[in-house]
Amino acid sequence: MKLTVIGQWGGYPKVNEASTGYLLEHGTYKLLIDCGSAVLSKMQNFVQPEDLNAVIISHYHPDHVADIGVLQHALIIGKYMDKNIQTLSIYGHQEDESGFQSLNFQDVTKAVPYNPSETLQIGPFSITFLKTKHPVPCYAMRIEAENQVIVYTADTSYIESLNEFAKGADVLLCECNFYGDMDGSGAGHMNSYDAGNLAHIAGAKRLVLTHLPQYGDLEQLKSEAAEKFSGEVMLAYYGMGIQL
Template sequence: MRLTIVGCSGSVPGPASASSSYLLEADDAAGRTWRLALDMGAGAMGALQRFCDPRDLDAVLISHLHPDHCADLAHLDTYLKYHPEGPFEPVPVYGPFGTSKRIQQMAGADDVTDKLPCTVWQASGETRIGPFLITVEAVRHPVPAYAMRIEGPSEHRARASAILTYTGDTDECDGLDVAAAGADVLLSEASFLTTDDAPAGIHLTGLAAGEVAERAQVGRLILTHIPPWADCPSIEAEAARGFSGDIALARPGMRVEA
């Protein structure tokens, strides 16, 4: 599996990055490349086109329905409807209950779009898309939200498969620990510092992200969803207090192989 950071700015787009969006690619046994977009936050649609044609997406996986994670679904809908080389096949969207209605609202449309057919996540249920096996776990956030545990072909010859876990937005909770357990890569939000006196039940601190990674014994921790006003080096330093393994800060265009 190959992960590309499309956008990693937390809560709002930043001057150097779109909001949350990640491209995950893997090749099946026949050599066909499959592509998933994990979230499609504000600004993601433009940035995504640096890395793939949006028409080539096999699915979009949405963690929750806050705009910094789903706003550009409306732009993807427009792209598929009005690009002059169309018509194009629909791109399936998987997300929480209400995703279809949310797209309709953001697009200002009277009818639900036929270009982005939606499937509702079921906690702990499995979804197979090409070579990817996706399991979602309900996590702790003010709206229904899910962490994604994705197993697919490994890029490393020493093993056949690898696991990437994407936290979406969450505070510490049992569902997050289940999704993260033993992952090769943990793509974790880290929106607060412990000194921020932040409200509970919304986001992880850098320290909490590190502690989740340590409990889960993950191979690598990638910190993302850091707001543009936050102190990135301090968040990374906090994570290192909790996790003894490899840590990196997400940045647009960064590629990670699992």
């Protein structure tokens, strides 16, 4: 598997960057995980919209779905340009029906529900889900292919069930929207100490901090997480590629 960070900011993107979006590839299969603001623009440096095989959405906050509409328009324009546009499946939960239905657009995108209590097979990826603690229904994902594991926490405050869910992850892609001396639980987010503790308890091999705040010294997040986790700690950045 190869993971490429398209956007790593929480809430809204910093100038010339993007909020949440990750491209996961295995062989020729290309899965986009979340599609926040400016993701479509930045994604085109790595893959064209018509070359995506599928998209999966953790929840329907704008920093995770803002570019679904422009992705849909890119595909419909591509169709008018005689590109080989196939109907793109966009997977999401149905606990927000209006959000789910927004994934449908003419014949270029199709909303496909996932059942969070079951394993979902998308191409080469087996995906299991864990409901997180966030103001709206949101699901973390454990993505496996050929004995490699990426765990994406999506948006959440720390919950003990994440410990087992993330166990042994090769990459723990963990939200970190607050610094260590801040309590993000009321907003449904983790701080740097939460992220480090989770990586330590789960026995993750690598911790990638993402969904980052727009203020402060981001290196502080990394050093604080490293106080709790002795493995490799990285800050997500645009274009960051991790090969498993």
